[in-house]
Amino acid sequence: MLREKLKNYNVILASKSPRRQQFFKDLDIDFTIQLKEVEEIYPKELKGKEITKFLADLKSKPFTDLSKNDILITSDTIVWLDNKMLGKPKDEAEAFEMLRSLSGKSHEVITSISIKNKSFQEIITDVTTVTFKKLTDEEINYYIKNYKPFDKAGAYGIQEWIGFIAIENLQGSYFNVVGLPVHKLYKVLMSL
Numbered sequence: 001m002l003r004e005k006l007k008n009y010n011v012i013l014a015s016k017s018p019r020r021q022q023f024f025k026d027l028d029i030d031f032t033i034q035l036k037e038v039e040e041i042y043p044k045e046l047k048g049k050e051i052t053k054f055l056a057d058l059k060s061k062p063f064t065d066l067s068k069n070d071i072l073i074t075s076d077t078i079v080w081l082d083n084k085m086l087g088k089p090k091d092e093a094e095a096f097e098m099l100r101s102l103s104g105k106s107h108e109v110i111t112s113i114s115i116k117n118k119s120f121q122e123i124i125t126d127v128t129t130v131t132f133k134k135l136t137d138e139e140i141n142y143y144i145k146n147y148k149p150f151d152k153a154g155a156y157g158i159q160e161w162i163g164f165i166a167i168e169n170l171q172g173s174y175f176n177v178v179g180l181p182v183h184k185l186y187k188v189l190m191s192l
């Protein structure tokens with residue numbers, strides 16, 4: 001479907017996330033990967049969806065020479081807990097703190113996707129509410145040691161062991177939690 005729909009475009013995915021790259025393959029999109037370094041810094045007064053929208057847009061900014069048929073896709077995922085943002089943990093201690101703070105509570109996983117071309121830009125956002133059971137310190141340490149979740153917002157991957165044993169409830173898109181609300185991306189791309 002999308003391959004045919006987008007045959008006159010060059011779809012560029014600016015993401016180093018192997019999960020996002022796999023989603024694009026599984027959507028049967030013909031695409032290339034182009035990476036440009038961006039420092040993920042945002043104004044501290046921003047909250048929740050405003051942060052992911054800002055960062056998805058920021059990741060698109062270095063691409064200043066898009067041509068008419070290019071479609072650039074960038075995105076950002078955060079964990080939003082008790083009015084605070086959890087990004088990627090920098091070390092084991094921070095991962096431990098993040099998982100402790102998620103334990104026994106619900107949080108939101110928010111992803112924004114920027115779809116941009118020479119003459120337009122659309123930023124879409126999706127929110128999933130995830131509820132964790134109470135985690136023991138032993139479970140947290142076991143997960144961090146074996147899965148090293150330093151590339152994941154909130155220090156967990158729903159698609160890994162911790163997702164199997166700890167997630168009691170989920171409201172919204174599972175794939176949004178993994179890093180891409182594919183159903184919304186599909187809708188926008190089909191409408192181009």
Ligand SMILES: Cc1cn([C@H]2C[C@H](O)[C@@H](COP(=O)(O)OP(=O)(O)OP(=O)(O)O)O2)c(=O)[nH]c1=O
Binds near residue numbers: 077157158
């Ligand atoms: C909460 C959660 C996040 N994640 C991932 C999705 C994102 O890839 C990552 C959050 O980091 P992001 O900054 O959104 O993305 P990234 O740095 O991995 O890739 P890029 O900016 O190059 O596109 O966390 C999971 O894989 N599983 C989960 O359960």
